Amino acid sequence: MKRKMSPMSKLYVALIFLFLYAPIIVMIVFSFNDSASTSVMRGVSLRWYKSLLNDSATIQSLYNTLILAVTSSLSATVMGTAAAVGINSFRKKWVRKTTMSVTNIPMMNPEIVTGISMMLLFVSVAKLVGVTDALGFWTMLIAHITFNLPYVILSVLPKLRQMDPHLPEAAMDLGCTPLQAFFKVTIPSISTGIVSGMMMSFTLSLDDFVISYFTQGPTFETLPIRIFSMTKKRVTPDMYALSTLIFVAILFLLILLNVSQVRGEKRLKNKLDKGAKQ
Amino acid sequence: MKKISKQFVASPYLVWAIVFIVVPLFFVLYYSVTDANGNFTFEHILDIVKYKDIMLNSIWLGFIATVISLVISYPLAYIMARSSANVQRTMMILVMLPMWMNLLIRTYSLMILLQDTGIINSVLSFLKLPNVHMINTQGAVVLGMVYNYIPYMLLPLYSIMAKIDHGLIEAAEDLGANKLKVISKVIFPLSLPGIASGFTMVFVPSVSTFYISKKLGGNAFSLIGDVIEMQFKASNNYNLGSALSLVLMFMIIICMAVMNRFTGDDDDGGVLI
Numbered sequence: 001m002k003r004k005m006s007p008m009s010k011l012y013v014a015l016i017f018l019f020l021y022a023p024i025i026v027m028i029v030f031s032f033n034d035s036a037s038t039s040v041m042r043g044v045s046l047r048w049y050k051s052l053l054n055d056s057a058t059i060q061s062l063y064n065t066l067i068l069a070v071t072s073s074l075s076a077t078v079m080g081t082a083a084a085v086g087i088n089s090f091r092k093k094w095v096r097k098t099t100m101s102v103t104n105i106p107m108m109n110p111e112i113v114t115g116i117s118m119m120l121l122f123v124s125v126a127k128l129v130g131v132t133d134a135l136g137f138w139t140m141l142i143a144h145i146t147f148n149l150p151y152v153i154l155s156v157l158p159k160l161r162q163m164d165p166h167l168p169e170a171a172m173d174l175g176c177t178p179l180q181a182f183f184k185v186t187i188p189s190i191s192t193g194i195v196s197g198m199m200m201s202f203t204l205s206l207d208d209f210v211i212s213y214f215t216q217g218p219t220f221e222t223l224p225i226r227i228f229s230m231t232k233k234r235v236t237p238d239m240y241a242l243s244t245l246i247f248v249a250i251l252f253l254l255i256l257l258n259v260s261q262v263r264g265e266k267r268l269k270n271k272l273d274k275g276a277k278q
Numbered sequence: 279m280k281k282i283s284k285q286f287v288a289s290p291y292l293v294w295a296i297v298f299i300v301v302p303l304f305f306v307l308y309y310s311v312t313d314a315n316g317n318f319t320f321e322h323i324l325d326i327v328k329y330k331d332i333m334l335n336s337i338w339l340g341f342i343a344t345v346i347s348l349v350i351s352y353p354l355a356y357i358m359a360r361s362s363a364n365v366q367r368t369m370m371i372l373v374m375l376p377m378w379m380n381l382l383i384r385t386y387s388l389m390i391l392l393q394d395t396g397i398i399n400s401v402l403s404f405l406k407l408p409n410v411h412m413i414n415t416q417g418a419v420v421l422g423m424v425y426n427y428i429p430y431m432l433l434p435l436y437s438i439m440a441k442i443d444h445g446l447i448e449a450a451e452d453l454g455a456n457k458l459k460v461i462s463k464v465i466f467p468l469s470l471p472g473i474a475s476g477f478t479m480v481f482v483p484s485v486s487t488f489y490i491s492k493k494l495g496g497n498a499f500s501l502i503g504d505v506i507e508m509q510f511k512a513s514n515n516y517n518l519g520s521a522l523s524l525v526l527m528f529m530i531i532i533c534m535a536v537m538n539r540f541t542g543d544d545d546d547g548g549v550l551i
Contacts, residue, residue, distance in 0.1 A: 005365075009357045013369070016354055019425070020376050023387035026397055030390070079291050086288020099288075102295050105303070108478075110486030110530060112503055113523045116510055117302035120309055120520065146298045149291065178283070207380055209489070214510065227382045231493070243383040250378045254371050262367075 024247060031240035048241040058242065061226040065206060068137070068222060072144035073201035079145070080152025081194055085186070087153070088160040103154070106147045115214030118143050122215065135217030143215040144205045151204065152197035159193035160186075306527075309520035322521035329505060329522060336502040337529065339416060340485035343423035347431040347480050348473065350424070355435035355472075356465070359442070366440075377429040385493050388425055392418055392494065414496035422490040427483055431476035438472030439465070482530055502526055 005013070034043035052058060090096040106114050118139070126134030167189065171181040187194070209224035216225055230239050313319045326333075358369050376384060391397050392412040399409045412418050442465065450460045488503035495501070500508075502522065509519030 005357060005361055009353075012353060013357060016350065017372055020372070020428075023384065023391050023425070024376060024379070026391055027383070027387040079294065082287040083291030086285050086291070089284040090288075091285075099292070099295075102299055105299050108482070108530070110482055110503075110526060112486045112488065112506055113306070113527050114302075116506065116519060116523055117306045118298065119510065120305040120516065121298070121302040123516075124305060142298060146294070149294070153291075203378065207378070209380065209382055224380055224382060227380060227386075228489075231382060231386050239383075239386070243379065243387070246383070247375075247379060251375060254375060254378075258367060258371060 027240045028244045028247065031237055031244045033237050036236050048237040049245075051236075052238045052241045052245075055238065057221070058223075058226055061221045061223045064137075064220055065223040068140060068144060069202050069205040072141055072148055072205045073198050075141075076145045076148035076152050076201045077194060077198040080149045080197060081156050081190075083149070084153045084156035084160055085182075088157060103150045107150045107154075111208075111210035112214075114147060115143070115211040118146070118211070119214040133217060133219070135215060137217075137220040139215045139217065140212055140220060140222070143211050144208065147208070147211055148201035148204060151200045152194075155197035155200065156190055156193040159190040163189045306520045306523055309517050310524045311521075313517060314515075322517045323524075325518060326521055326525055329502070332500060332505060333502050333525065333529075335499070336485050339420055339501065340423065340481050343420045343427070343484045344431075344477055344481045346420070346424050347428045348476065351428060351432040351435050351476070352469075352473075355432055355439050358436050359439035370436075373429050373432055381426055382489060384426055385422055385490050388422055389413065389493050392421075413494065414498045416495070416499070418494040419491050419501075422494040423480075423484040423487065426490060427480040430479035430483075434475040434479065435469060435472045438469050442468050478533065481533060485530070486526060 030041070031048055032044045032046070033041055034045040034047065087096060087099055090099070119135075122134050122139045126132070163186070168178075168181040168185045171185045172178060176184065207224070209228065212222055212225055213228065216222070221229075227239065227242070310322055311318060311320065313321065358366055361369070389396075393399070394409065394411060394413060396413075398412070402409055446464055446468075447460055450464045455463065485501075486503045487501065488507040491499075491501040491504055506519050506522050506526070509515045509522070
């Protein structure tokens with residue numbers, strides 16, 4: 001039984017959303033400011049958007065971020081899915097428990113600790129081998145894969161447990177090799193878990209600042225790192241312009257995702273209604 | 279035979295986890311008990327006492343931010359869970375949207391609002407009210423933590439409340455419980471796991487933050503995260519930084535252990551170390 005919201009609740013919800021959105025609205029408004037001030041509006045213009053487009057370092061960092069997010073989420077998805085399949089078939093309870101405890105570490109540990117621990121590993125190994133500029137794309141990729149893996153494993157494992165274990169066996173009885181059974185039966189039935197793990201990895205990787213900050217090198221700059229170095233100095237509104245663009249892109253994506261979800265649900269409902277009538 | 283080959287698929291991950299999760303933690307341990315030349319010393323571990331106040335202050339501010347987030351989110355999660363499907367969906371988008379913006383951007387835009395010459399003070403001046411000094415105070419840092427991490431409290435609370443069987447609430451009402459009783463005896467106990475997971479999800483990043491305190495706290499004071507960051511990025515004292523990180527890690531483990539008591543032990547959940 002769902003009730004209508006009372007006026008008190010409506011006011012409460014409105015106040016919280018005002019709190020959540022006030023800074024974002026201010027940022028969007030000031031991205032169109034004609035002066036360099038971040039507190040006084042002097043006419044509307046697109047000059048900060050233009051200056052952003054001419055800022056090749058920022059464009060390059062956006063490109064770097066996307067490359068890192070795609071490569072790290074794909075690698076984590078493949079390795080994590082395989083790991084989940086393996087972990088699910090572990091017989092000994094203590095082996096499974098220990099593995100899951102280790103898997104939980106990057107999720108539970110403060111990001112700063114994960115970041116510095118990996119930085120220490122990279123720096124020490126580089127010192128041993130005699131390399132001076134070890135930190136860069138590869139160290140960041142390793143770090144991103146590492147913090148993405150638990151999310152993939154934890155979204156695939158429940159799907160594996162829900163799956164009927166006799167299904168792949170049936171496939172093999174009907175003549176599939178174990179590998180065929182895995183790709184034709186197991187993968188399709190856990191695909192929602194794989195996809196959601198991959199999506200989560202992708203967004204985490206896009207958004208990560210702290211771990212990247214400690215494992216980055218001067219040769220490879222991602223967008224969050226770029227924003228960090230921009231906010232160190234006095235900021236001009238081109239950063240607002242950048243943030244506004246990101247905001248609009250995310251809003252667009254979320255709406256698109258939801259519309260397709262609602263459509264899918266409606267289609268399913270229609271199908272069920274038809275089925276009931278027959 | 280088949281079972282063994284299936285278990286074998288996990289081995290690349292197991293190797294990866296040992297090399298990139300477990301070994302780095304031993305490096306933290308190693309650095310915290312050695313000096314710059316690699317000689318064994320307890321000097322840095324003992325140095326931690328000097329940072330006692332900063333550490334306690336970080337825990338305190340993180341704790342306040344977490345409690346405020348909980349108090350604000352709880353009614354909202356309840357309202358959300360009981361509204362119609364369309365309203366729920368829209369509210370979810372509205373909650374998640376700021377979460378998908380980068381932490382740096384969110385904190386920075388909050389900073390412009392709070393500045394002495396910022397929007398809030400401009401509005402106050404316009405209304406002929408006295409200005410309020412907000413930036414570079416502990417309050418501003420707590421506000422920043424709440425603002426950045428409140429979705430992590432709201433989402434677990436909402437998902438657990440959406441699952442509460444409404445029949446239970448009706449049954450309690452039929453049996454004569456008033457509104458307060460229903461909340462304290464039915465809804466609250468059932469939502470405890472959500473509170474526990476929201477609590478850790480807000481507390482851990484709040485205690486260990488360094489960007490929020492840097493931007494909203496200015497140079498007035500620093501948190502444990504700031505000190506650690508400085509050791510690694512400015513003063514290059516990896517050993518002290520590691521010792522401090524070790525303490526931070528242990529603090530969090532203790533908090534988790536306390537929280538795990540509420541959530542109960544899930545078979546495959548595993549525990550931290």
